[in-house]
Amino acid sequence: MRITEKGQVTIPVEVRRRLGLSPGDEVEFVLEGNGARVVRAATEPSRGQRLVERLRGRTTTSMSTDEIMELTRGDDDDC
Secondary structure, three states, X not given: OOOOOOOOOOOOHHHHHHHOOOOOOOEXXXXXXXXXXXXXXXXXXXXXXXXHHHHOOOOOOOOOHHHHHHHHHOOHHHO
16 A cells, blocks of 8 residues: 555555454554554543433433433423
8 A cells, every 4th residue: 555645554454454444543553673563542532422321221200211311302292
């Protein structure tokens, strides 16, 4: 493959699949001798991800998911 003027290369789809890489994932280049390896970057979870994890499974209501969705969607008769 060819390197662009900006230094970019395209990771082949089969390599992305095998590594489980998706758009937006971060990778690192590890230099080895006169070559390099591409590895998934060790990233910290975002603030939003930490918040969701902290709140996951902490409900105190006995409402079903359908009841909660109906409540958040509001009454369509008011339109």
